[in-house]
Amino acid sequence: xxxxxxxxxxxxxxxxxxxxxxxxxxxxxxxxxxxxxxxxxxxxxxxxxxxxxxxxxxxxxxxxxxxxxxxxxxxxxxxxxxxxxxxxxxxxxxxxxxxxxxxxxxxxxxxxxxxxxxxxxxxxxxxxxxxxxxxxxxxxxxxxxxxxxxxxxxxxxxxxxxxxxxxxxxxxxxxxxxxxxxxxxxxxxxxxxxxxxxxxxxxxxxxxxxxxxxxxxxxxxxxxxxxxxxxxxxxxxxxxxxxxxxxxxxxxxxxxxxxxxxxxxxxxxxxxxxxxxxxxxxxxxxxxxxxxxxxxxxxxxxxxxxxxxxxxxxxxxxxxxxxxxxxxxxxxxxxxxxxxxxxxxxxxxxxxxxxxxxxxxxxxxxxxxxxxxxxxxxxxxxxxxxxxxxxxxxxxxxxxxxxxxxxxxxxxxxxxxxxxxxxxxxxxxxxxxxxxxxxxxxxxxxxxxxxxxxxxxxxxxxxxxxxxxxxxxxxxxxxxxxxxxxxxxxxxxxxxxxxxxxxxxxxxxxxxxxxxxxxxxxxxxxxxxxxxxxxxxxxxxxxxxxxxxxxxxxxxxxxxxxxxxxxxxxxxxxxxxxxxxxxxxxxxxxxxxxxxxxxxxxxxxxxxxxxxxxxxxxxxxxxxxxxxxxxxxxxxxxxxxxxxxxxxxxxxxxxxxxxxxxxxxxxxxxxxxxxxxxxxxxxxxxxxxxxxxxxxxxxxxxxxxxxxxxxxxxxxxxxxxxxxxxxxxxxxxxxxxxxxxxxxxxxxxxxxxxxxxxxxxxxxxxxxxxxxxxxxxxxxxxxxxxxxxxxxxxxxxxxxxxxxxxxxxxxxxxxxxxxxxxxxxxxxxxxxxxxxxxxxxxxxxxxxxxxxxxxxxxxxxxxxxxxxxxxxxxxxxxxxxxxxxxxxxxxxxxxxxxxxxxxxxxxxxxxxxxx
Numbered sequence: 001x002x003x004x005x006x007x008x009x010x011x012x013x014x015x016x017x018x019x020x021x022x023x024x025x026x027x028x029x030x031x032x033x034x035x036x037x038x039x040x041x042x043x044x045x046x047x048x049x050x051x052x053x054x055x056x057x058x059x060x061x062x063x064x065x066x067x068x069x070x071x072x073x074x075x076x077x078x079x080x081x082x083x084x085x086x087x088x089x090x091x092x093x094x095x096x097x098x099x100x101x102x103x104x105x106x107x108x109x110x111x112x113x114x115x116x117x118x119x120x121x122x123x124x125x126x127x128x129x130x131x132x133x134x135x136x137x138x139x140x141x142x143x144x145x146x147x148x149x150x151x152x153x154x155x156x157x158x159x160x161x162x163x164x165x166x167x168x169x170x171x172x173x174x175x176x177x178x179x180x181x182x183x184x185x186x187x188x189x190x191x192x193x194x195x196x197x198x199x200x201x202x203x204x205x206x207x208x209x210x211x212x213x214x215x216x217x218x219x220x221x222x223x224x225x226x227x228x229x230x231x232x233x234x235x236x237x238x239x240x241x242x243x244x245x246x247x248x249x250x251x252x253x254x255x256x257x258x259x260x261x262x263x264x265x266x267x268x269x270x271x272x273x274x275x276x277x278x279x280x281x282x283x284x285x286x287x288x289x290x291x292x293x294x295x296x297x298x299x300x301x302x303x304x305x306x307x308x309x310x311x312x313x314x315x316x317x318x319x320x321x322x323x324x325x326x327x328x329x330x331x332x333x334x335x336x337x338x339x340x341x342x343x344x345x346x347x348x349x350x351x352x353x354x355x356x357x358x359x360x361x362x363x364x365x366x367x368x369x370x371x372x373x374x375x376x377x378x379x380x381x382x383x384x385x386x387x388x389x390x391x392x393x394x395x396x397x398x399x400x401x402x403x404x405x406x407x408x409x410x411x412x413x414x415x416x417x418x419x420x421x422x423x424x425x426x427x428x429x430x431x432x433x434x435x436x437x438x439x440x441x442x443x444x445x446x447x448x449x450x451x452x453x454x455x456x457x458x459x460x461x462x463x464x465x466x467x468x469x470x471x472x473x474x475x476x477x478x479x480x481x482x483x484x485x486x487x488x489x490x491x492x493x494x495x496x497x498x499x500x501x502x503x504x505x506x507x508x509x510x511x512x513x514x515x516x517x518x519x520x521x522x523x524x525x526x527x528x529x530x531x532x533x534x535x536x537x538x539x540x541x542x543x544x545x546x547x548x549x550x551x552x553x554x555x556x557x558x559x560x561x562x563x564x565x566x567x568x569x570x571x572x573x574x575x576x577x578x579x580x581x582x583x584x585x586x587x588x589x590x591x592x593x594x595x596x597x598x599x600x601x602x603x604x605x606x607x608x609x610x611x612x613x614x615x616x617x618x619x620x621x622x623x624x625x626x627x628x629x630x631x632x633x634x635x636x637x638x639x640x641x642x643x644x645x646x647x648x649x650x651x652x653x654x655x656x657x658x659x660x661x662x663x664x665x666x667x668x669x670x671x672x673x674x675x676x677x678x679x680x681x682x683x684x685x686x687x688x689x690x691x692x693x694x695x696x697x698x699x700x701x702x703x704x705x706x707x708x709x710x711x712x713x714x715x716x717x718x719x720x721x722x723x724x725x726x727x728x729x730x731x732x733x734x735x736x737x738x739x740x741x742x743x744x745x746x747x748x749x750x751x752x753x754x755x756x757x758x759x760x761x762x763x764x765x766x767x768x769x770x771x772x773x774x775x776x777x778x779x780x781x782x783x784x785x786x787x788x789x790x791x792x793x794x795x796x797x798x799x800x801x802x803x804x805x806x807x808x809x810x811x812x813x814x815x816x817x818x819x820x821x822x823x824x825x826x827x828x829x830x831x832x833x834x835x836x837x838x839x840x841x842x843x844x845x846x847x848x849x850x851x852x853x854x855x856x857x858x859x860x861x862x863x864x865x866x867x868x869x870x871x872x873x874x875x876x877x878x879x880x881x882x883x884x885x886x887x888x889x890x891x892x893x894x895x896x897x898x899x900x901x902x903x904x905x906x907x908x909x910x911x912x913x914x915x
Contacts, residue, residue, distance in 0.1 A: 002027060329357065
């Protein structure tokens with residue numbers, strides 16, 4: 001918004017109403033229409049305002065009085081302010097004084113009436129004292145309103161103040177002159193004492209003239225009323241209307257006579273020149289039977305041109321007979337036009353003959369019987385209906401082949417189609433052993449051939465119609481033809497969709513299309529799946545044929561949408577078949593650990609990578625590479641991208657299921673090797689495990705080894721392999737399937753956690769369960785004095801069992817040491833804390849022995865102990881009561897050093913951190 005208007009200058013600064021004022025300032029408006037308000041002394045002066053520039057406005061003052069601001073209002077800046085003021089005052093007004101405003105009359109304005117006419121010279125005196133105001137331009141510096149707040153210097157006002165008047169007009173007049181003026185004023189008042197009768201006497205002639213004029217006007221009005229009545233204009237209007245009606249009647253009668261004479265002359269002239277009309281009925285029938293439609297059209301056109309508008313009854317009867325014969329010929333031609341099948345050229349010839357006959361016969365009573373018949377449009381509709389009927393018959397024919405009653409017809413149909421499908425059969429992999437195409441495949445080939453041959457004929461016939469070559473007098477119907485073509489293409493796509501997209505929602509397809517392919521056996525459906533890419537090829541061939549016709553994009557988009565759906569479905573089927581093959585990878589597992597980057601991982605992920613590359617190659621060749629006018633299925637947020645992500649996720653999820661199945665395979669069949677105690681009569685588990693560091697050379701693989709390899713595979717997939725799968729997709733031009741990769745990593749992490757819990761439970765529970773029985777073997781008690789100097793057997797056994805678990809894990813995958821040993825060590829420390837807290841009191845030597853046992857286990861497993869485990873070990877040491885004194889602690893340190901020296905070999909296993 002612009003700044004507010006500001007008035008900073010004014011010229012002149014005072015004056016009576018109507019004074020021309022020049023206003024200067026800033027922001028007084030950008031143009032004349034921007035000025036919407038101007039007030040001087042709180043009086044609206046907008047009507048007289050003349051905008052000159054943003055800094056200048058010229059206006060005239062209104063009937064204001066006193067001092068006031070000049071307020072300018074604009075659209076752009078709003079209501080403004082003023083730094084100067086204007087003083088408005090009223091001058092004494094006489095009959096000859098110019099004034100810009102109306103001056104209200106008051107009793108003081110009564111002028112004197114004398115015997116003579118109105119004395120203008122007397123009334124024209126401006127000063128009541130009769131003094132000259134020359135030399136009295138000096139003004140009092142003070143504002144007289146401040147000196148006389150309740151008075152006025154105007155002679156016409158009731159609050160007139162003589163002092164104000166003298167100060168304002170005679171400030172420099174001498175006293176002597178004022179006395180002479182007073183005398184003049186007294187004489188003037190005396191002269192006004194005469195009455196108003198003298199005025200009438202002096203103006204009697206004018207008054208009599210006015211009365212005579214009024215009498216003449218009255219007499220003229222009475223005479224007009226007597227002659228024309230009270231409404232003279234109605235009589236004039238009625239006369240004009242009568243003259244118009246009479247002239248029209250005369251002119252119409254003349255035209256009718258002329259038209260009748262012309263008609264009579266035309267009939268006589270036609271009778272003398274066109275005698276061939278009487279032979280025309282037999283002539284057109286004979287020519288039509290011979291197929292000479294051109295001659296029929298020419299003769300009929302000649303007769304219609306000569307006798308089409310005749311009024312002679314004889315000629316009319318002959319012409320009606322000819323029209324009847326032509327109408328029968330038109331009906332015969334119309335039947336031939338709509339009869340299918342036939343070529344477009346044959347239809348074109350018949351339509352042209354019909355259009356010519358229709359053009360000649362239109363407008364007659366007989367011709368009106370077929371006036372709604374448009375031969376070209378009827379031919380288009382007939383061809384469109386024939387196309388839809390052919391689609392339907394073909395669908396019903398091949399759909400019935402899946403029923404048990406007509407299975408014998410497949411071999412006969414295969415003999416007809418075998419030549420066309422021979423090349424595809426030799427190229428397609430994973431096909432049924434019989435290599436016989438499914439009835440759905442044969443249907444797709446047949447319906448695509450129909451569409452590729454008949455849809456162009458329909459479009460060509462329509463183009464001939466709309467270009468005017470085959471169009472008669474009827475208006476074209478582009479909207480109807482467009483819907484007809486779109487409907488034919490939609491039907492074609494609906495049949496293909498029902499036949500090909502067997503994994504779609506059958507109920508939804510049945511509701512939208514009203515079609516349903518008979519549901520066959522699962523083996524028959526499985527036999528059809530490898531042929532989907534061939535069905536896609538048939539559809540693409542038809543699509544390329546239709547593209548060359550220059551069809552509207554709306555029609556081509558329908559087929560493009562179907563092709564995109566088939567491409568996505570083909571990709572989905574390809575990956576489903578790959579998922580089925582992935583389920584069988586477990587049977588091919590050799591348990592060879594040849595992955596250099598991740599020890600313990602087998603070749604199973606590499607087998608999956610080979611299968612994935614084969615699948616992507618197959619999908620790329622079959623459906624993913626776009627052809628002419630096909631979109632990219634991998635657009636962001638598209639159905640294709642979501643399908644790729646979903647299928648990859650299912651594929652990798654299937655692989656996770658294979659790992660899970662391999663991990664628990666034959667777990668129930670094998671005899672589990674629990675880590676039970678040697679002290680109570682059972683062998684140690686780890687001695688039955690590994691004879692050497694590599695077990696894949698043996699024919700027997702234990703469940704523990706299988707579980708460790710599966711854990712290594714899970715960790716390898718999460719860390720390296722699954723991200724590598726994303727790189728493979730990017731290499732083939734797919735967008736990075738981040739969601740599928742992350743979801744699969746989450747799934748494999750969950751599998752890793754489940755397998756880890758199963759393995760830890762399998763190894764840890766028996767190990768922890770032997771601590772208490774071994775500790776109290778032989779009725780051992782902690783409150784009895786005992787021989788000290790070495791480690792208790794239960795502690796020895798606990799360390800040996802952990803060494804066995806360590807060696808088993810390290811042999812397979814050292815990276816799994818911490819994930820597995822840490823929870824086992826935690827349960828061991830918790831069990832020791834529980835057992836120590838259950839002892840009421842320790843003897844002198846019992847406290848030392850317990851301290852040595854716990855500290856040795858704690859120090860041996862320190863690299864695999866978390867904070868919770870450390871707290872449990874500390875809790876076990878603090879549970880020794882009474883607490884050890886300095887002597888006992890010294891003795892405990894000596895014994896612990898000797899024991900560590902003796903168990904150096906066992907402790908070296910845990911001294912090396914996990915990689």
